[in-house]
Amino acid sequence: GAVVSQHPSWVICKSGTSVKIECRSLDFQATTMFWYRQFPKQSLMLMATSNEGSKATYEQGVEKDKFLINHASLTLSTLTVTSAHPEDSSFYICSARDGTEYQPQHFGDGTRLSIL
Amino acid sequence: GQNIDQPTEMTATEGAIVQINCTYQTSGFNGLFWYQQHAGEAPTFLSYNVLDGLEEKGRFSSFLSRSKGYSYLLLKELQMKDSASYLCAGMDSNYQLIWGAGTKLIIKP
Numbered sequence: 190g191a192v193v194s195q196h197p198s199w200v201i202c203k204s205g206t207s208v209k210i211e212c213r214s215l216d217f218q219a220t221t222m223f224w225y226r227q228f229p230k231q232s233l234m235l236m237a238t239s240n241e242g243s244k245a246t247y248e249q250g251v252e253k254d255k256f257l258i259n260h261a262s263l264t265l266s267t268l269t270v271t272s273a274h275p276e277d278s279s280f281y282i283c284s285a286r287d288g289t290e291y292q293p294q295h296f297g298d299g300t301r302l303s304i305l
Numbered sequence: 306g307q308n309i310d311q312p313t314e315m316t317a318t319e320g321a322i323v324q325i326n327c328t329y330q331t332s333g334f335n336g337l338f339w340y341q342q343h344a345g346e347a348p349t350f351l352s353y354n355v356l357d358g359l360e361e362k363g364r365f366s367s368f369l370s371r372s373k374g375y376s377y378l379l380l381k382e383l384q385m386k387d388s389a390s391y392l393c394a395g396m397d398s399n400y401q402l403i404w405g406a407g408t409k410l411i412i413k414p
Contacts, residue, residue: 195347232392232406233348282347290400291355293338296347 190216193285195297203305204275210268210300212283218263219285223294224256227280239266273304307331309405311393316411317383325378325391325408333398339367339378340392342407348392351378380410388412 192215200208212222220241225233237258239245245258255277257269266285270277280301284294308330317323329337336355340348354360354369354376366379378391390407397403 232404235402235404280345284347290396291336291353293350293353294402295350299347301345 191287191295192216193219193283193295193297195283195300197300198298199301199303201303201305202273205272206304208270208273208302210270210281210283210302212266212268212285212297214264214285214287214295217285217287219266219287220263221286222260222266223284223286224258224266224268225282225284227282227299229280233282236268270302273302275304278302278304307395307397307403309393309395309403311391311405311408313406314409314411316413317380319383319385319412319414321383322379322381323383323410325380325393325410327376327378327393327405329374329376329393329395329403331395331397331403334371335396335398335400337367337369337376337396338394338402339376340394341389342392343389351391383412385412385414 194213196211222239224236235248236251237245237247239258239260241260241263247253260266282299284296286294311327338353339351342348352367359368364381369376390409392407393405394402
């Protein structure tokens with residue numbers, strides 16, 4: 190149980206393109222989803238916390254207009270990187286929590302984004 | 306400030322035992338998580354401790370001492386597939402996870 194699907198796995202696109210990443214909880218309802226970014230050999234950096242039906246809470250230094258998050262249902266959250274540039278190239282990972290804060294976060298497989 | 310400290314890298318031999326330590330400083334405390342992350346993959350949940358003591362799950366065990374702000378992950382009968390990064394994360398009073406930088410574990414035959 191507690192499977193999280195993230196799509197796409199890989200994206201290579203030109204600078205200026207907007208990229209949408211989907212995160213789905215397949216066998217549970219996730220009231221809270223999280224979006225992380227990870228650079229090589231570094232730990233996870235939380236970008237934002239997404240609650241179903243409300244606006245996402247962004248971490249300090251993360252541009253809201255750059256990284257658009259939508260959590261339209263209890264099983265789907267999307268992250269759109271708008272007008273992506275080479276410096277946005279990274280490994281983006283979503284996670285979802287099944288239940289209360291004491292429950293572990295379950296991670297999607299991540300999306301490797303490369304902007305040329 | 307809030308902080309999680311764990312060693313950057315450790316090396317161990319196949320079949321042996323290894324202990325990965327983690328010390329934490331958080332604003333309030335609501336438990337500590339351990340995750341495993343293989344290179345290029347997303348983290349997978351290993352354990353959660355909120356009370357003092359040792360929790361055993363097969364070859365992996367996790368220990369917590371709240372008074373010392375300390376936890377460890379113990380891996381027994383090491384296998385080559387255990388080569389990965391191990392992430393320690395403390396949950397603060399706002400239920401936010403504070404992530405450590407991870408410990409890269411290298412298993413040698």
